[in-house]
Amino acid sequence: METLSIGVLASGRGSNFQAIIDAIDSGYLKAHIVLLITDNPNAYAIERAQKHAIETLILTPKLFASRNDYFKKIAEELKVREVGLVILAGFMRVVGKPLVDAYRYRIMNIHPALLPSFPGLHGQSQALEYGVKISGCTVHFVDEGVDTGPIIIQAAVPAFFDDTEDALSERILRLEHRIFPEAIRLFAENRLEVVGRKVNIYGEIREISALLNPRITT
Ligand code: GRF
Numbered sequence: 779m780e781t782l783s784i785g786v787l788a789s790g791r792g793s794n795f796q797a798i799i800d801a802i803d804s805g806y807l808k809a810h811i812v813l814l815i816t817d818n819p820n821a822y823a824i825e826r827a828q829k830h831a832i833e834t835l836i837l838t839p840k841l842f843a844s845r846n847d848y849f850k851k852i853a854e855e856l857k858v859r860e861v862g863l864v865i866l867a868g869f870m871r872v873v874g875k876p877l878v879d880a881y882r883y884r885i886m887n888i889h890p891a892l893l894p895s896f897p898g899l900h901g902q903s904q905a906l907e908y909g910v911k912i913s914g915c916t917v918h919f920v921d922e923g924v925d926t927g928p929i930i931i932q933a934a935v936p937a938f939f940d941d942t943e944d945a946l947s948e949r950i951l952r953l954e955h956r957i958f959p960e961a962i963r964l965f966a967e968n969r970l971e972v973v974g975r976k977v978n979i980y981g982e983i984r985e986i987s988a989l990l991n992p993r994i995t996t
Contacts, residue, residue: 792823
């Protein structure tokens with residue numbers, strides 16, 4: 779099987795980006811990251827890319843005539859490098875139609891809540907304010923909506939009465955770093971099929987159920 783080429787879009791610190799780099803380095807995930815695109819010239823993700831000799835493009839939306847033009851350009855840069863899977867790793871924009879169309883069911887996002895609850899910004903504080911007892915994270919394919927695409931993997935953590943946004947975010951983040959590489963691995967192994975709005979996972983899924991319990995290492 780050909781090695782999967784990944785393009786990453788990130789706007790900030792890029793800890794999920796790092797988790798994917800580490801999963802590749804350790805041999806857990808057979809893929810290579812060919813490009814980082816960021817909309818933020820100050821993103822710490824840029825330093826992470828440099829450390830690993832990953833090509834980086836800084837594309838600032840305000841330099842484009844329209845949102846569509848911006849996402850058309852991103853799609854072109856990814857296509858030219860034969861990217862097979864696009865990863866949104868803390869990319870703080872709603873993906874425009876030209877990119878969604880060019881990479882239908884080949885764009886993955888991670889969201890820090892159990893979708894369809896608490897989509898959009900600040901999923902963790904939305905969940906705390908609502909008073910949920912369980913929250914978590916979701917890896918999903920990206921469609922035209924905001925955090926609405928077919929769900930690939932979810933993992934859950936407890937939420938406490940006196941939790942802070944930081945504490946809950948940290949608890950969730952630890953699982954993000956595990957389920958994102960896992961979802962990408964399933965994609966790389968051609969084990970995901972989108973059926974309507976559901977994702978069917980082929981083969982052994984024991985490792986995914988284990989991820990629901992953060993104390994079990996897989
Ligand atoms: C994560 O909480 C992720 O769920 C959300 O944005 C944050 C990105 O963090 N989409 P990082 O840049 O990967 O550290």
